[in-house]
Amino acid sequence: MADTTPFFDRLKAAAQTEWQSYVDHDFIRQMEAGTLPQAVFRQYLEQDYLFLIQYARAYALAIYKSPQLSDMHTIQAGLNTILGEMHLHVRLCQRWGLSQADLEAAPEHSATIAYTRYVLDCGQRGDLLDLLIALSPCLMGYAEIGLRLAPAVAANPDHPYREWISEYASAGFQEAARHSALHLHQLAERVMAPARWADAVAIFAKASRLEADFWQMGLDLGQTRV
Numbered sequence: 203m204a205d206t207t208p209f210f211d212r213l214k215a216a217a218q219t220e221w222q223s224y225v226d227h228d229f230i231r232q233m234e235a236g237t238l239p240q241a242v243f244r245q246y247l248e249q250d251y252l253f254l255i256q257y258a259r260a261y262a263l264a265i266y267k268s269p270q271l272s273d274m275h276t277i278q279a280g281l282n283t284i285l286g287e288m289h290l291h292v293r294l295c296q297r298w299g300l301s302q303a304d305l306e307a308a309p310e311h312s313a314t315i316a317y318t319r320y321v322l323d324c325g326q327r328g329d330l331l332d333l334l335i336a337l338s339p340c341l342m343g344y345a346e347i348g349l350r351l352a353p354a355v356a357a358n359p360d361h362p363y364r365e366w367i368s369e370y371a372s373a374g375f376q377e378a379a380r381h382s383a384l385h386l387h388q389l390a391e392r393v394m395a396p397a398r399w400a401d402a403v404a405i406f407a408k409a410s411r412l413e414a415d416f417w418q419m420g421l422d423l424g425q426t427r428v
């Protein structure tokens with residue numbers, strides 16, 4: 203019988219260790235508890251702004267790699283989500299006196315470079331499926347984290363990370379993640395040969411590990427620059 207498990211769920215199950223190291227990172231646990239130092243969050247957010255600029259390029263590359271017009275439309279919606287997400291960063295950073303120009307002028311950390319350029323490289327050397335697999339931990343992981351942390355915000359209206367958590371727990375964001383998982387599944391059904399499975403898991407596991415490294419970078423930077 204053919205395996206009808208959604209493609210994303212199969213990837214997640216095949217790379218459980220890397221996935222857990224990402225969605226259950228200490229950064230997330232501290233954020234949920236509200237104990238994450240603000241200096242850590244700020245360092246993370248600054249790097250994340252630079253991350254999103256490169257990520258927008260990866261989505262543009264995905265449009266270029268799209269075999270069908272319908273793929274382009276779906277990816278365009280993802281690009282719009284990224285550009286919207288950047289407003290959240292600018293808004294939060296403005297409260298600490300950081301302007302958009304300050305954000306753009308910040309030096310890129312090696313964890314930011316490693317993750318974004320890895321994803322771009324997957325897209326350049328591979329096809330749309332390779333690129334969407336490399337992109338999937340980002341959207342799907344934040345959706346999972348948003349849902350998991352939402353009760354902490356509901357229990358405490360003064361939660362320090364309320365705005366960030368609410369963005370990723372929101373119905374609109376959750377819907378974007380579902381839509382993107384469905385797109386990935388349908389594309390895999392169209393183009394995925396069984397022989398590609400090991401490569402697909404390797405890409406997914408690596409991108410998940412690079413996400414975990416990104417949280418760790420925030421923790422490390424926040425400790426050194428208070």
Ligand SMILES: Cc1ncc(C[n+]2csc(CCO)c2C)c(N)n1
Pocket residue numbers: 250253254257279280281283284287339340341344378413416
């Ligand atoms: C390191 C890092 N990983 C994932 C996201 C989440 N994210 C980035 S772009 C995007 C929209 C994709 O359609 C989402 C959800 C982030 N902000 N920073």
